[in-house]
Structure formats: C-alpha cells, structure tokens
Amino acid sequence: MSPSPSLLEMVAPIEQDLHAMREALAAELVTDDPAVEEMVAHLSRFQGKQLRASLLLLVARASGNQSQELPVVAAVVELIHLATLVHDDVLDGAEIRRQLPSINTAWDNQVAVLLGDWLYSRAFARSTGLTFPLASQILAHTTQAICVGEIRQAMGRHRFDATPEEYERIALAKTGVLYGAAAELGVRYGREGQEELGGKMRLMGQDLGLAFQIADDLLDLEGEQAMVGKSVGTDIDDGKVTLPVLYAWQAADSDGRRAIEAAYLDPDCSDRRAALFVACDLNQGCRRARARADELIARAQDRLLQLPSGEVRHSLERLLQFTLDRNS
Secondary structure: OOOOHHHHHHOHHHHHHHHHHHHHHHHHOOOOOHHHHHHHHHHHOOOOOOHHHHHHHHHHHHHOOOOOOHHHHHHHHHHHHHHHHHHHHHHHOOOEEOOEEOHHHHOOHHHHHHHHHHHHHHHHHHHHOOOOOHHHHHHHHHHHHHHHHHHHHHHOOOOOOOOHHHHHHHHHHHHHHHHHHHHHHHHHOOOOOOHHHHHHHHHHHHHHHHHHHHHHHHHHHHOOHHHHOEOOOHHHHOOOOOHHHHHHHHHOOHHHHHHHHHHHHOOOOOOHHHHHHHHOOHHHHHHHHHHHHHHHHHHHHHHHOOOOOOHHHHHHHHHHHHHHHOOO
8 A cells, every 4th residue: 555645745754764664674574485475475565554663763763863773673563563464354354454355365364373473473583683682672572462452352352341441451552552662662772871761752652552543443433445445344243342332332321232232242233333333322432532532642742742843753743643534
C-alpha cells in the first residue's frame, strides 16, 4: 500500500533514514528456503504505512540522536510488527490483509503461525548483532508484553461486563507497548543519560498506540473492507468485546444487553456486525470511543513538548493526528 501524500509529507524529514530502514528490512527477509521465500514474497506486499519505524526515526531526529544504526533498529521494530500481523490474522480468522489474501488464507493457520515465529526469530537475531544491547532488551520485554496482551484478550472473549480500564490494559499490551518501545529507542539507542526523556517518549508512544488500537477497533465496526484493506467485522466474529461495544453495553438496558449478547453468540446470525448496530446504540459507543482516542492523542501531543520545536516535532504532531484520521 502506498503512503498517502499527507503521510509522505510528514515523514519527509526522515526520507533517507526510511529508505535505509526499508533496505535493512528487505535484507532480513531474504531466505534460501524456497517455501519460506514464497511466503515472504507474499508478505512483503503487506507492508503498509510503517508508522512504528517512522515514529522511531522522527523521535530520534527531533531529540538529536545521530546513531548510524537507527534505521536497522527501526527495521527490527517493523519485523516484530509484521510477525504480530501474521499471528493476528490467525487469531482473528482474517482472510484479507492489504486487499490480498492473508498468509493463513493463502496457506493455512499452521504455516502462518510458523512464519510469524520465523519473523520474530529474524528480528531478535538481528537485534543481537547491533552494537548496543538496549534494543534487544527493550524489544524482548515488549514482545513478552504483546504475548501477554494477546493471551488476556483470548481468555476474555465474550466478556461483556469487562470495564473500559480492562480493555485499555489489554490494548496497551497488544499495541501500545511497541509504539512506546519505538519512541523510547529513538531517544535512547546508542546514547547514555537519556533515560528521563526516553521514558517520557515511551509514554507518548504508548498513548499513540492505544489511540491507534481504538481507531482500529472503530474501523472494524464502521469501515468497509474495500477502503480499510483488510477483513472487517472480525472482532465480533472472534468474540472480542472492544471499547465501543463496552460503552454501548454500559448504556443499554437489560433487553439491549441481551440483544448485544445475541449478536455475538447466536449461531444462526449471518451478519453479526449489522445485528450489533440493530441491538444497541452502537453509534453512541463509537462516539465515546472516538472521544477517548482524542484524549489520548491530546495527551501524547502534550508529551511531545519535551522535544525541541521545529519541523520534525511538527511532523510528529501531524503523525499523531493521522492515527485518528486514517481510514485504513
């Protein structure tokens, strides 16, 4: 998927670094095994906006980090992200990714899980070859958190009485921590004495990632597959009770709550997403979820004030807003 013109403008200050990141990423996807090579060729067509790498490189540039290895660190972050996409499509039963058959559809679930594992192993093998161990340390902890978040989500299917706070803890682990790691590494990789600013940027990235997940959940409910570029409605089919639904559940009476449960659980329901909109005031739930994402982006914007003002920080500010305004 080609980046939109507005995104191209946002990342203009790091254009050369992004080019180097893409070269490093391509090098890590090279394999001499024909079976894996075929899957990797298919997977390479999934590469989208590369927001996490862009975040890392923009934060690095804004904070004055001049480490020559930063594009490789950003490539490792993208490898981990690709691994999560492959595994997510298995967990969600998603058939489409970037308007193409997902790996689990083009091959099968077992092969897709193993390809995701291969991507993780490539990421960590490359990170251990970097000059500074910080990337391996941070990304190892991050990957553990991602796995725990996915486990919690899988164990919490059809939990209509979950609280918004519980949802956010899972979403932070699933999605927010990788954004946070990218932002922290942008400040700290290859430099001493940057723990305080790195910690603040980690929190900024986590706010961004949590807002990104809420926006993703909204697209799953409201988006059209042709525009979003991946399967929609999979959260409901998989029993995930996301933030808009939790808000709608809180506002519903007992009949409304039973109707929400039926939209998820009725074995004869052929279009669960449509049934959910009929069952409750889901539009209100979506509005509240969007307002929460707005709050998170506003908080992330405030955290960016720790960075020097200028063109690069402005690009970061626009990148944060882009997370909410995107339609895919």
